[in-house]
Amino acid sequence: MSRSSDLSGSTGESRSGHTIFAPLSPDQVSTGAAVFGEEWRAALADHVRTSGDPYDAMLLLRRPVARSTTAAVLPGLPAAQRNAIGDLTLAWIDALGPVIAARRPPARWSRLRRRETLARRALEDALRAVPGLAPPGQLATMLAAGIQVPIAAGAFLLAWIAQHDSVDVDPADAVWETLRLTPPTWITARITTREVELAGTTIPPGRVVFVSPLLLGRSSDLVPGETETLPRFDPDRWRDHAQRPGAWLPFGAGPHSCPGRSLGMAQLITLAQWGLAHGITLSEEVSIDQSRGIFPAPCRFTLAPRREAPL
Ligand code: HEM
Structure with a gap:
C-alpha cells in the first residue's frame, strides 16, 4: 500500500473551516481489523503470563486498539514505527484526559497543560518525521x-x-446494543449556518445545537421494542427486525460523521465474538466515568472456567 493512501483524510474543509476526514478505505479497515485480532490474543496471553488478577478491560484494550487503529491510519509504515506512534498517541490521550476533565480550563502554564503539550508535541514530531x-x-x-x-x-x-445471560447472541447485535445504551461519544454539537426548523422550534443561524446519541438511543421512534424494554440490553431486538440499527447516530451524521466507523465496528465485532465465546463474569460493579465522554471504570472481569475456548 502506498504512503499516499495513509490517512486518506484531510480532503477538504467544511463550511465551519474544520478539516473533513475521509472515511478509511476497505483496505485500511481490513489491515486494522487483522491487527486488532492478533494484538487482542497477544494482550490476553501477556496478561495470563504476567498476572493472576482479573482482566481490566480499559487496560487490556489499550495496545490492541492503539496498534490496530495506527495500522489502519498509517498502513505504509513498518510495524515497529507504527506501534511507537500508537504508544505516543496513548500517552497524549492520557495527558489530555485530566485537561478535559478539569472543571475550569487549566491555564497554559499549568502542570496539566504543560504535560499535555509535551505529549502532543512528541506525537506530532514523530509524525512529522515521516515524509509524505x-x-x-x-x-x-x-x-x-x-x-x-x-x-x-x-x-x-x-x-x-x-451481564447478559442469553446464549446464541449475534455479535454485531451485541455491538449495536452497546453503542445504543452506552455510546462513548454521548453528545456531539453543530452550529447552525442558517435558520432551521427543528421539532417545531425555529433556531436562528449561529446557535449551538447538541445532538445526543445517548438520548436518541432511548427513543421508541428509532429503536424496536416496547418503550419499557428500551433501557435493557437486548441484542435480540435487532434480530429479524426491519428497523436498522444506527438511527440514533452513534457515529454521528453528515460531513463530520465518524470516518473510522467501519474499523470501529470491525474491532468491536471481533471483541464481541471473543466475549460471547468465553463466558466472562464481572469482578465488581461497573461505574460510569463521565469526565471525558463516558467510559466504564473500573471494568474488571474473569473468564468462566466452564467454557474452555482457546484465547
Ligand atoms: C466504536 C468506535 C467509534 C465510535 C462509537 C465513534 C463515534 C464517533 C462519533 C459519535 C463522532 C462524532 C460525529 C459527529 O459529530 O457527527 C466521531 C468522530 C470522529 N471519529 Fe469516531 N468513533 C469510533 C471509532 C473511530 C475510529 C476507529 C477512528 C479513526 C480511525 C475515528 C475517528 C474519528 C474522527 C477523526 C472524528 C472527527 C470527525 C470530524 O469531526 O470531522 N473514530 N466518532
Missing part, C-alpha cells in the same frame, strides 16, 4: 479519536456481555 504524511495535527486528532473511543466502547461491550 498528512499534517501532523490532523493525524494526531484522527489517531486519538480512533483509539480513545473504541477502547471505551470495547470495555462497555465486555461489561454488557458479562
